[in-house]
Amino acid sequence: MTAQLQKSKLAFIGGGNMAAAIIGGLATKGIDKKNIFVSEPWEVNRNKMSEIGVRTTQSNIEASQDADLLVIAVKPQVAKAVCQELAGAWAQRSTTPLIISIAAGITLESLRGWLKLADGRVPHIIRVMPNTPALVGEGASGLYADESVSLSEKDLAAALLASVSKATEWVDREEHIDVVTGLSGSGPAYFFAMVEHLIESATNLGLSKGQATRLAKQTCLGAGKMLVESTEEPAQLRRNVTSPNGTTAAALESFEASGLKNIVDKAVKAATNRGEELGKTLGQGDGLRACCLSFSFFIRLPQVLQRYFPLITVVPTLARDAYETVGAERGGGGRVWVDEHNTYGRVHQLLVSRESDSDRHGRRRFQLMLAVFPFEQRVFVRPQAS
Numbered sequence: 001m002t003a004q005l006q007k008s009k010l011a012f013i014g015g016g017n018m019a020a021a022i023i024g025g026l027a028t029k030g031i032d033k034k035n036i037f038v039s040e041p042w043e044v045n046r047n048k049m050s051e052i053g054v055r056t057t058q059s060n061i062e063a064s065q066d067a068d069l070l071v072i073a074v075k076p077q078v079a080k081a082v083c084q085e086l087a088g089a090w091a092q093r094s095t096t097p098l099i100i101s102i103a104a105g106i107t108l109e110s111l112r113g114w115l116k117l118a119d120g121r122v123p124h125i126i127r128v129m130p131n132t133p134a135l136v137g138e139g140a141s142g143l144y145a146d147e148s149v150s151l152s153e154k155d156l157a158a159a160l161l162a163s164v165s166k167a168t169e170w171v172d173r174e175e176h177i178d179v180v181t182g183l184s185g186s187g188p189a190y191f192f193a194m195v196e197h198l199i200e201s202a203t204n205l206g207l208s209k210g211q212a213t214r215l216a217k218q219t220c221l222g223a224g225k226m227l228v229e230s231t232e233e234p235a236q237l238r239r240n241v242t243s244p245n246g247t248t249a250a251a252l253e254s255f256e257a258s259g260l261k262n263i264v265d266k267a268v269k270a271a272t273n274r275g276e277e278l279g280k281t282l283g284q285g286d287g288l289r290a291c292c293l294s295f296s297f298f299i300r301l302p303q304v305l306q307r308y309f310p311l312i313t314v315v316p317t318l319a320r321d322a323y324e325t326v327g328a329e330r331g332g333g334g335r336v337w338v339d340e341h342n343t344y345g346r347v348h349q350l351l352v353s354r355e356s357d358s359d360r361h362g363r364r365r366f367q368l369m370l371a372v373f374p375f376e377q378r379v380f381v382r383p384q385a386s
């Protein structure tokens with residue numbers, strides 16, 4: 001923790017998962033919580049932030065007012081509106097905060113355009129790609145800044161990220177942030193998928209699910225720890241545990257025969273390309289066109305559903321209202337039914353959530369979710385009370 005970070009006023013725009021992870025990390029590293037100001041529209045998240053002890057508001061402008069460093073921690077599709085709102089309010093400020101954007105895919109060029117003040121000044125901006133293990137203080141983050149950013153600003157950003165990341169890597173080309181997304185940003189899910197398959201295989205071979213889960217999880221953690229603590233390369237660690245004609249060799253030969261290298265290569269490229277594609281779509285205004293097309297579909301959808309399914313009531317609702325309604329019905333138990341598939345609001349997707357549930361009266365509820373770019377809207381479909 002640098003002295004500079006200790007005395008800086010920090011603002012977070014968006015108080016969701018990633019902001020909570022970073023703020024939690026800062027809190028444990030002894031940063032003065034009074035110096036952290038979070039703006040967050042959703043009451044549930046605001047309350048979580050208040051519980052940590054930081055200041056909260058619903059106003060992005062209020063949160064940013066005295067900030068030396070401001071973290072844009074909203075979903076990529078909201079970043080444009082947030083930046084333009086802030087830039088509009090900063091016209092009278094003699095200095096602007098250092099901006100750290102964690103929004104996946106959003107390029108410096110887009111951010112600069114959106115954050116440009118009326119008099120032509122542009123705040124200094126650093127792009128960061130953290131990952132979810134930040135939630136347990138074990139994150140890995142990639143950072144990119146161009147020459148407009150000073151060394152002390154870079155130190156400040158690195159210190160902030162170091163509170164939740166064990167690896168903070170500066171990349172020297174902006175497009176490499178997309179590669180970081182494909183490697184460590186999306187990476188935790190690759191390991192979750194691997195462990196999921198390991199558990200399934202062992203269960204099919206006779207272990208109980210509980211046993212298989214405990215063994216697979218610990219194997220993942222143990223191997224991860226060896227990777228981090230050992231000075232040997234991953235390939236050498238693999239060779240160290242692979243005796244000729246042994247059990248591990250049999251499994252690795254099977255991996256090779258199935259083309260594991262190629263599978264991983266394709267997956268990392270797919271995630272990298274998706275990050276790049278996202279930046280282009282959200283940066284070039286395509287979002288608005290897609291929004292109009294999707295919005296007209298969204299408006300018609302309830303009528304269409306009602307015609308074919310007369311026994312159900314369709315309730316079009318804003319995402320936030322839906323979270324609050326469902327949260328309240330479930331005893332305020334937090335955000336539910338947020339389908340991960342829609343994290344970045346893909347255009348023209350109508351997803352029937354895999355989640356279904358019963359309300360407190362025991363009625364089955366179904367959620368149909370429509371991604372309306374650049375916003376997310378959800379349509380709740382409820383069977384009528386009998």
Ligand SMILES: NC(=O)c1ccc[n+]([C@@H]2O[C@H](COP(=O)([O-])OP(=O)(O)OC[C@H]3O[C@@H](n4cnc5c(N)ncnc54)[C@H](OP(=O)(O)O)[C@@H]3O)[C@@H](O)[C@H]2O)c1
Nearest residue numbers: 014015016017018042073074075076102103104130131132
């Ligand atoms: N989670 C990850 O693994 C990960 C990894 C790397 C980077 N990132 C990036 O981190 C960013 C945040 O991700 P997250 O997972 O933390 O998302 P999240 O949990 O949805 O948090 C975003 C928060 O911003 C709030 N918000 C929406 N509109 C806002 C506005 N106009 N002003 C202020 N706040 C607003 C949202 O409130 P509502 O719920 O009311 O909309 C939500 O609480 C994303 O851009 C993502 O690309 C995430």
